[in-house]
Amino acid sequence: MIDRVTTQTNIDSMLATIRQYQTDAAGKNTPAVLTREAPEVGKPTFFEAVKSAVERDNDVAMKAGAMREAYDRGEDVPLTDVVLAMQKSSIAFEATLQVRNKILRAYEEIMNMPV
Numbered sequence: 001m002i003d004r005v006t007t008q009t010n011i012d013s014m015l016a017t018i019r020q021y022q023t024d025a026a027g028k029n030t031p032a033v034l035t036r037e038a039p040e041v042g043k044p045t046f047f048e049a050v051k052s053a054v055e056r057d058n059d060v061a062m063k064a065g066a067m068r069e070a071y072d073r074g075e076d077v078p079l080t081d082v083v084l085a086m087q088k089s090s091i092a093f094e095a096t097l098q099v100r101n102k103i104l105r106a107y108e109e110i111m112n113m114p115v
Helices: 002-026 046-073 077-112
Strands: none
Touching: 002 046, 002 077, 046 077
């Protein structure tokens, strides 16, 4: 299962990427997305970072759901583990939602910039 530190690290990585794009937009640097240049080797693109974070959040939610179903069927799954998995899933979803909201706000700001 994914822990809170890993989720926070992923969020920090996405926010750092957004800040870098904002810095590039404010300065004379043109992001690779606009120039059609290939991203640096070894660094995930922004899309890849978001996609992997969403996939991890989905995995956490699926595992929590499976644990809940196993508990409902009467399998030997401690209730505390089920509750903990559900809370991890909820926190991961909330974190993803907050990142999405920040991305949307950044997009709206960029779209409202005078050309």
